[in-house]
Amino acid sequence: MNAGATGPASSTLPAGFQVQIDPRCARGGNLRYLVGGSPLRVMKLSDPALGMTSGDGRIAVHDNGTQVLARRLLDAGIAHPRPMSGPDVSDVTVVVPVHGNQSGVDRLLAALTDVSVIIVDDASDEPIRVPDCAGLIRFEDNRGPAAARNAGVAAATTGFVAFLDSDTVPDSGWLTMLLGHFADPTVALVAPRIVGLGAVCSDADPESSAVAAYANRFSSLDMGPREALVAPGSPIAYVPSAAMVVRRSAFLGFDETLRVAEDVDLCWRTHQDGWRIRYDPIAAVGHDHRESLRGMLDRRRFYGTGAAELAMRHGQLAAPVVTTAPLAAAVIGLMMRSRVGALVAAVILAVVYRRTRRLLGDIPRGRAIAAQNTARAAGFGLLQACAAVLRHYWPASLLAFAVSRRFRRWLPVVAIAEAAAMWIRNQLLDPEAPVMSPLHYAVYRRLDDLAYGAGLWQGALSRRDVGALRPVISR
Structure with a gap:
């Protein structure tokens, strides 16, 4: 145990170490233009850099140039390690x-x-x-x-x-x-x-x-x-x-x-x-x-109580919602299910698309990539908002359900749509995994969210700190 550690003494990759460019970052197999990572990055490889890369996106470290390129791609999340050896x-x-x-x-x-x-x-x-x-x-x-x-x-x-x-x-x-x-x-x-x-x-x-x-x-x-x-x-x-x-x-x-x-x-x-x-x-x-259903849900509740402890130690890293003001406004507009809301969302997402398109510069298929990333941002924003309503803030949602007729019509639609979207997403992400019926998944997901949310509020109340409930909305 090294409580006084101050980070790695060196970042130099050893000779023979290999990295593999994530094929999802090389759109259409084009290794010159790489788009990916979190946060989103755009990298354009020079001719010498391309010469260091095999046709399938592998880079083997053997000199300073390949070392620098491999390190940059790894740290950007655009490539993954393929080490040839390690400790025994x-x-x-x-x-x-x-x-x-x-x-x-x-x-x-x-x-x-x-x-x-x-x-x-x-x-x-x-x-x-x-x-x-x-x-x-x-x-x-x-x-x-x-x-x-x-x-x-x-x-x-x-x-x-x-x-x-x-x-x-x-x-x-x-x-x-x-x-x-x-x-x-x-x-x-x-x-x-x-x-x-x-x-x-x-x-x-x-x-x-x-x-x-x-x-x-x-x-x-x-x-x-x-x-x-x-x-x-x-x-x-x-x-x-x-x-x-x-x-x-x-x-x-x-x-x-x-x-x-x-x-x-x-x-x-x-x-x-x-x-x-x-x-x-x-x-x-x-x-x-x-374990039993009760045991599983109690475990989820217990996990939820940890958010308050994390918020006290790590501040905004533990926030239940992290977004930008424009994207939040677009998501609210979409969730309103009205013409005015749809118009507001369309305008904001058009601006997001234009900014993303400028960021991509002269990348081939830049328009398609910008459109895909804008749609992905909107989709993630919608899922994050649904999670907030159904998971993190469900006591407030329950109160709104009791007093608002419109909310009573809206909340079941959100609960069903979110479960359906996540079921499809999980199947696409891991198609070889066992398939669970959408109905069973929806029921257990909603119970799962209620249990975690209960733990989240329990932790916040017991620690008298609302950091784990406070969203982070940047400009």
Whole structure:
């Protein structure tokens, strides 16, 4: 644990390191003009830069020029790492915090046969038992998962530490897939995709209910099928501590005063300290999501309470809504479902389109790209507004529903339309995932939102801080 870390000492990629330009950023396969990243960037590669790039968008680092180009593309989120080597599994210690889950520990240890393991028993009522091949730390009083993980790191002697929860089971080869990312000296933390237990365990019990199916397919721990650079305000703002690997020299330590959202806090502090965080779904860790509907919703409520803690520590990064004033006005106009509202939205989006078109300059198909990005911004704005009404501010929506006849007609339409849009979006984003019926998805999504929103308000009221409820609207 290195609480005084000040960021990476070097950003130089090693010889042989490769990066791959995201094909979504090279419209029509044109590698000269690249559009992507978060926030949106436009890059035009010079002839020498194009000469460093293979036909499929790969760049291998072998001199200063390729090093600079690869670094710029990685940091812009326009390219993804394809390292050829990395640390060995023998340089990793797996730390498992646990409170009262002996069966989960036994199952996990059976899958961790080639790596050092430290189990941290956080004052289980019945002490956790482990074989001689694993280390054991026991707390006499319950200190929470943050303190348990920190104790495990302090006891480890390896250069890297992997955190796994006791209700997880990693897929074979998961560590090897993730460790290559640490060949980049700026990477402090890497996380795999967290999926349902059945996806990695052939002997896992089959799903027995729609609740289990929903939890496995739409868990809040699953960051999705696309690799990404993790950063606050980006599509993947953090990665969960249920499964992650950290560089010990860059590890800032979990905040032991937090019982929830300690992973988000760690990610945001790590990013602020100048380190990079990668999410790589090629590696998978199964999570046992099996619980009752009441248990699942209570867990969502618990997660919601963490927003107030994050707002107190990180300010606007924890805001429920982040947008610009013009886009907010356009979204409100669209949601009014009136001619005047539609006209206002059309004018504003036309201005947004023109600004985007000027930003793109002489890029081929610039008009089409500008139109796509304007439509995408409007769509994201609409979904964000729906989430605010149905998730973050639903107590206010409930009050409006009680007193306004127009709102009573409008809210059910929004609830159904948002669920339908998200169901379609999830199917398009991950077409190989199991399909859940739209009706079941809509019901559980609405319950999920109510539970999280209740936790959000609970946290804000208990901390007497409304930062987690305050939107951020810039010019």
